[in-house]
Amino acid sequence: MITVVGSVNMDLVLEVTRFPQPGETVQGRNFRSAHGGKGANQAYAVARMGRPVALIGAVGDDSFGTDMVAGLAEIGVEVSQMVRRADAASGTALITVDANGQNQIVVANGANDTLTAAEVTTALGDLHECRALLLQLEIPLPTVAAAIRHGRAAGVPVFLNTAPFQELPDELLGQCRWLIANEQEATELTRQHVSSPAEAGFAATALRQRAPQAGIVITLGAAGAWIDSAEFTGHVPGFAVEPLDSVGAGDVWIGAFATQLLEGRSVVEAARFAHLAAALAVTRRGAQSSMPTRAEVEADPRAAAL
Numbered sequence: 128m129i130t131v132v133g134s135v136n137m138d139l140v141l142e143v144t145r146f147p148q149p150g151e152t153v154q155g156r157n158f159r160s161a162h163g164g165k166g167a168n169q170a171y172a173v174a175r176m177g178r179p180v181a182l183i184g185a186v187g188d189d190s191f192g193t194d195m196v197a198g199l200a201e202i203g204v205e206v207s208q209m210v211r212r213a214d215a216a217s218g219t220a221l222i223t224v225d226a227n228g229q230n231q232i233v234v235a236n237g238a239n240d241t242l243t244a245a246e247v248t249t250a251l252g253d254l255h256e257c258r259a260l261l262l263q264l265e266i267p268l269p270t271v272a273a274a275i276r277h278g279r280a281a282g283v284p285v286f287l288n289t290a291p292f293q294e295l296p297d298e299l300l301g302q303c304r305w306l307i308a309n310e311q312e313a314t315e316l317t318r319q320h321v322s323s324p325a326e327a328g329f330a331a332t333a334l335r336q337r338a339p340q341a342g343i344v345i346t347l348g349a350a351g352a353w354i355d356s357a358e359f360t361g362h363v364p365g366f367a368v369e370p371l372d373s374v375g376a377g378d379v380w381i382g383a384f385a386t387q388l389l390e391g392r393s394v395v396e397a398a399r400f401a402h403l404a405a406a407l408a409v410t411r412r413g414a415q416s417s418m419p420t421r422a423e424v425e426a427d428p429r430a431a432a433l
């Protein structure tokens with residue numbers, strides 16, 4: 128079982144030709160709502176990879192919350208520890224996707240912000256069936272910290288996705304087995320510009336000072352990822368694609384990477400598989416709705432070279 132502790136959001140999405148400047152109005156099209164939230168997306172990705180997965184999170188007692196939890200249960204995510212709040216709205220994310228498939232996201236955390244450390248540690252229990260714990264930063268930091276310490280104490284590897292960026296104490300980073308940041312987050316975490324594999328390598332070295340035991344991954348979109356770990360350090364190239372919508376690509380990457388590692392793949396094999404899963408996802412619209420199944424990844428002609 129992989130356990131995800133994290134956010135659940137209803138994504139309210141508009142496509143734009145280009146993002147507006149401050150004070151500017153631009154026309155959008157193809158409005159849609161879709162199930163998202165980094166925690167829910169990562170749980171969904173693990174389920175798409177065919178592994179048992181549970182999600183611990185909070186939604187409002189509203190139709191968004193009902194629909195999103197039902198969608199997760201439908202695909203096989205264990206949702207018995209999800210909390211419903213009568214006094215908070217479900218999380219929502221306002222998302223614009225431009226003609227290059229890039230996105231801008233503004234999140235109203237709503238019920239995600241109410242998830243407490245005590246609730247999470249109780250829900251996690253003794254973790255005897257848990258093989259990995261996946262966390263992100265869309266729930267309160269004290270809750271994330273409690274979950275990391277709980278996982279670490281139980282000997283469960285913790286994957287921390289540093290999204291969206293916030294300042295993190297070294298003590299917390301040092302308890303994680305894997306730290307996964309995108310270029311933007313790596314730039315903010317290290318205060319060093321990251322937009323190339325070489326720059327990601329320098330940033331990973333800086334992060335290593337703060338978390339000597341962790342494997343560090345800096346994802347670089349189509350350029351792949353820089354990985355700095357005990358097993359492998361270097362650039363793992365990605366797959367060139369025509370991106371349609373990159374929302375949730377980082378989440379599917381993490382779900383695929385974690386499941387592959389748990390199945391005994393090497394770090395490079397796991398990363399290549401995750402790159403391909405994410406490459407397929409960015410050619411489809413939405414977060415959860417874009418995520419390929421394991422069979423779809425394996426059936427892709429590029430999988431032969433993994």
Ligand code: RIB
Pocket residue numbers: 134136137138162163164165168219220232234265374375376377378414
């Ligand atoms: O990582 C993508 C997700 O970020 C979206 O689904 C949105 O809900 C925000 O949480």
